[in-house]
Amino acid sequence: MARQLGVLNALDGAKTQWYHFTAIVIAGMGFFTDAYDLFCISLVTKLLGRIYYTVEGSKKPGTLPPNVADAVNGVAFCGTLAGQLFFGWLGDKLGRKRVYGITLLLMVFCAVASGLSFGHSAKSVMATLCFFRFWLGFGIGGDYPLSATIMSEYANKKTRGAFVAAVFAMQGFGNLTGGIVAIIVSTAFDHAYNAPSYEVNAAASLPSQADYVWRIIVMFGAIPAALTYYWRMKMPETARYTALVAKNAKQAARDMSKVLQVELEAEVEKTERYSQDPGNSFGLFSKEFRKRHGLHLVGTTVCWFLLDIAFYSQNLFQKDIFSAIGWIPAPESMSAIGEVFKIARAQTLIALCGLIPGYWFTVAFIDILGRFTIQLMGFFFMTVFMFALAIPYHHWTLKENRIGFLVMYSLTFFFANFGPNATTFILPAEIFPARLRSTCHGISAAAGKAGAIVGAFGFLYAAQSTNKDKTDKGYPPGIGVKNSLLMLGGINFLGMLFTLLVPETKGKSLEELTGENEESEQSTGASGFT
Template identity: 80%
Template sequence: MARDQLQVLNALDVAKTQWYHFTAIIIAGMGFFTDAYDLFCISLVTKLLGRIYYHVEGSPKPGTLPPNVAAAVNGVAFCGTLAGQLFFGWLGDKLGRKKVYGMTLMVMVLCSIASGLSFGHEPKAVMATLCFFRFWLGFGIGGDYPLSATIMSEYANKKTRGAFIAAVFAMQGFGIMAGGIFAIIISSAFEAKFPSPSYAEDALRSTIPQADLVWRIILMVGAIPAAMTYYSRSKMPETARYTALVAKNAKQAASDMSKVLQVEIEEEQGKVEENSRDKSKSFGLFSKEFMKRHGLHLLGTTSTWFLLDIAFYSQNLFQKDIFSAIGWIPPAQTMNAIEEVFKIARAQTLIALCSTVPGYWFTVAFIDVIGRFAIQLMGFFFMTVFMFALAIPYNHWTHKENRIGFVVMYSLTFFFANFGPNATTFVVPAEIFPARFRSTCHGISAASGKLGAMVGAFGFLYLAQSPDKTKTDKGYPPGIGVRNSLLALGVVNFLGILFTFLVPESKGKSLEEMSGENEENENSNSDTRTVPIV
């Protein structure tokens, strides 16, 4: 038997879409815009770093980062992100969403700037400094995941909650695209002012001294949107669900939401105190009771996010390798350093514009219509289909006349990642767990995703590059490493389909209904312990 819901929470659930909803989306979404820019801009400049710091004097070929250095530069931010998701997710449930929200932005601002100022007389010193600051940049980014999702879910009404949370996450697409556009602009500007010859003309002069500024500027610009968002975040009131259900301050919750919703809301402090005395709701995280009610749910959110990020981050971080393998980006020795940045950025921006960004907004449009489960299942299914369609006849796609077809199908995998599990794995953990564990459980789910991102980043690097670089003399056709990687990612996506069946559907339900927080006793929580799929 359900309890009467607190008036302040019911008011949020049934509120019509208002300006404060869009304000919250913009404030939280700008954090994700910055997150995506900071995480993915490194893939635009890794080849430039190789040219600048690892060129062998007198060699006719441009320098490249050693595989272990490339893996560290690309993957270290994920290590920091994983740690930040766990730490700030836990802290958000202890200190409140608002108090911790601003901390993450300041870390991001400082470390974005510091990454661009990486110093050292030797290449190893520069790379070590860069990796150090990108770890802490990732730490700040990690905190943004559970806090942004939790705040948006607790502000939203139940009718359009999925769309609002997905809209926050969709800003990631604009962040990826912004990184590419800015790299195009800065590389074009430097090429116009400091034109440099190609390797064919002069190998020793193809990487101009000014090229060292390009990657630093691209990394430091990520501090600007984070700094712009800080003031707005500091003015947001604490969410009513945290204030009432965790901090047990019904008066403050009613006061805050009365101002936001512009309606009179009863305090109901007595009802909050009565709920806090309910022994059936005093169980701890990972207790027997928690595992009974939410164990399968947590397994579902962690496993699907882990599998999704193996595929998603592999594709994003190493697009340049795939495009080079099929000839969409010319060989490095045919262009100078700035040209290479320009062409990599152009390719990644085109993919973001045509598939990544539309995919996110398709999710926003349909998530509260067809539900989280259907979108996630559909996304994993089509990602599996397209990965195998690219991998099995891979030699067919490497022929010049078939490259456009490869790019189109490759773009579709991004579309269905974003109109699919990349969005839903972010949305669902913010909806199905109790308020006092919501940020923590979202952080755990997100951290499992970043563990998958590291598997993808490090694993794909070696799987895609090793055969191409070390075994061509033994008869391997060019690109066999990329083919194996695509096959592996197809298997990963298929596993995502299976684990999706552990994830509950939360469409149209209140947060308290999903978490069981408005139930009289544990025996009436059967709906929360089951695994509804439609």
């Protein structure tokens, strides 16, 4: 196209309007639910061990066997990876909106079903829970490429980074809400059923109602997803998909005229010329794609993979780290419900001190500093703080230094979110062509979830204590928390290096970045980047 389609120019130049905030809330509530559903399981895994694996008559609380703990913590990530690839591809084939509601319905059903997990034995209950959490993850996976693509295609070019980052920032509130819900539920049951106080012997601290606690916490994730479904179905398809992929200029103009509340011309001839341009038709596995976007895809996938190893390791197993430094007392000194309370309190503090501020710093500064700068800076400081925690690790285990540990640990979360955890989500939604945007974002996000799986399965074993009690229960000798933190610091350093493969996208339209607004004779040799 010699000149950008008018409907796309209108979107790029639109002032911030009410529909922008509506789109942020609608897409963001999906991510709120995603974070809640993925991380709430870490709040109740110790309770599951007590309920289903405490030996009758024993004075020691039960724990999940290593293979069961692996499955419960990691199976949702396996589903998420599959969902990101499948729904990412489907979003480019059928349209963003047509599959957007399916992901929510799947999340609602599987969140409820997870909480209703049944069986005659501990093994069958855990198997049912893992089955439904896999499919819960599958629905969550679809939310990543679809929400990112929809928000980037709706936004104007000056504040696109902030809008997409705001959608992703809802993860922080989902994480925080998980902690708050667990605190409320555990406190309510403690008082309502006269459960033992938080500092009693664990042998007598498992009220029969404890089974309701984890089920309520898990099922609560269905509520925000259900509330969002109606509004998602009312959203029109994005103009970029309708015009550039579906080739329906009239429908794109009609939809965006309602959204922007202006009259827009349906440029049918220009859309037809675009569709006939060979530079706008190459596929994902073509030589032209490798030439234009091959290194970009390597950069987005590897950076997300490395980031998620560190980020999800910290999130899922922060309870083990807090226990290792003595910030959470030994299980024998707490009731089952009291342990949920203290783990939830720790997660809530981390979310308030590190997660949420980091997300919103990104929203505030991403269109000022740029994506590349924030990602590089985030990986750098994550590396610094990981090593600062790991090298003098025994210093932090002293009781008088635990507040310092909490501050340093919160800073790693802050710079993950004011850094690569946000930018790895934003960049794949900007640098690939419209017909491949959702697919490439899904591939990048799936690489991230592969990293989360490495973190979920690998860190569980790596961080295990090497004492005989753990080994006798089937845990292999672990390398300990200190060496695990050292490894995560090295992973973050690699993330800095691979960040050099991703481009800066600040202030450019999506078509400028991908070369989709160029004439045929120019498009075969241009990548859209300078």
